[in-house]
Amino acid sequence: MTYLPPTPSHTAGPFYGYALPFPGGGDIAPREHPDAMTLHGYVYDGAGEPVPDAIVEFWQAGPDGSLTGAPGSMRRDPVTGGFLGRNGVDFTGFGRVPTDADGHYTVRTLPPGGPSTPYISVCVFARGLTHHLFTRAYLAEGPDALLASLTPERRATLIARPEPNRDRTHRFDIRLQGEEETVFLDFA
C-alpha cells in the first residue's frame, strides 16, 4: 500500500492578512435568514493577551445535518477580478475570519444540525503556531463521545455559551495556552 509522508505544516506567519481573509468571510448564514445566530469570542495567548493576528476557520453541518457544503464562500467577480461576496442564498458551511486588533472574531451562521450534539468545527492559524489547531464549538452540552471523555473543567472550554442579554448569540473564546486552555483535537 502506497504511503506518501505528508508535506510538513508551517506557520501562516503575520502577513496573510491581504491573502486569506475575504469580504463576507464570517457571513455564513444566508442574508436575512430568520434562524441566523452569532458566534463570537476572543483568541488569547498563554499570557492572557489577545491574539490580534490569528485567522479562524469554521466548518459545519447545515441545519438539516447535511455535510455537503456548497461552493461560493469566496465568490469572485469575473469582470473586475474582485470579490462579489456570497450569493446571499446558498449555505456553504464554511467561514474564515481574521481576529481584529482586540483578538476578537465574529461569524454569523445557522445552527448546525446533526445526529448527536451539534457543533461547529473550528481551526485556528496564527503567527507562532507552527501547526494549526482544531477545536469544536458546541452550542450546548449533550450526549457526545468527545465531551463525555473530558473532565468538567476541560469540557467547559468546548461549550459556546448563550449570552444572556443578546438574542441568538453565543460566546466562544479560544485560549491557546495556560489556565482554562481550550481543548484541541487530534484526528490522526
Added chain:
Amino acid sequence: MTLTQSDIDGELAEIRAGYEKARAAGTPAAHHPPRDFPPYRSSLLRHPQQPLVAVSRDPEAVELSGPVFGHTDVTELDHDLTRQHAGEPLGERITVSGRLLDSAGRPVRGQLVELWQANASGRYAHQRDQHPAPLDPNFTGVGRVLTGDDGSYSFTTIKPGAYPWRNHQNAWRPAHIHFSLFGTAFTQRLVTQMYFPGDPLFAYDPILQSVTDDAARARLVAAYDHSLSRPEWSLGYRWDIVLDGPSATWIEEGR
C-alpha cells in the same frame, strides 16, 4: 539581552541532537514541527501545554468532510500573479507547478490552493511589513487556483526575495511562498511554505528548522525543473504537496 544568531544556532543544534537520539531509540519520524519550538520565539506563548485529545474513531465527525470550492470562487487570472496589475512586476518570472495528493498517493481534485508571498525585494503588500524594501505597484502577491482532475496546480509569479524579521538579531527568512490547501476533509487542512533549492539561509532559519526531520524538511523545498522552464519567458519549479489526516473515504475503506 539581545538574542543572537549563535544563540539560536545553539538551541537548534540541541533540539536536533535530542531528535536524532530519540530516532536512534526507535521513535518514529516527526513529519510536522512541534508546536512548542523555542527558537521560533512566537511559539512560546501560543502552543497548548495540554496534549491534544484524539478523536480518531468517530465516523460521524464533521471534520471528515470539508468545505467545497468551485469556479465561482476563483477567477481566470488568479493563478497568474504577474497579470493582476497594469504593468509587469519586477523580478525573476517563475512558474510553480505540482500535484496535490493524499497520503495514499491519490490526486486531490477540484480543491482550492491559495498562495501568498513577498515581492522580489522581500516586501509584503501588508501594512505591518516594515522592511524598508520597495513595494512593487505591479505586484500584490496573492493567487489561487483549483486543482485539476489529476490534482495538478500551476502558478505564474515572480521569485520572492529573502526578508528580515525580528525573531533575533540579524534574522532573515529564506525566500519562500506561503501555501494554503484544502483536501476532501477538514482534517486534511494544511498551511505551509515552499522554499527554493540551495538557499544559503536554510540553516539559520528557525521556522524551516522547526521541521527537525531532514527528510520532512526536504519536502518543503521545490525542485528546479528545466522541462518546466519556458524559453525566453520563465524558470520552472516543481513542488508536489501531500496532505495528512483522515478523510471520509479512508473510514469507508476501513483504514
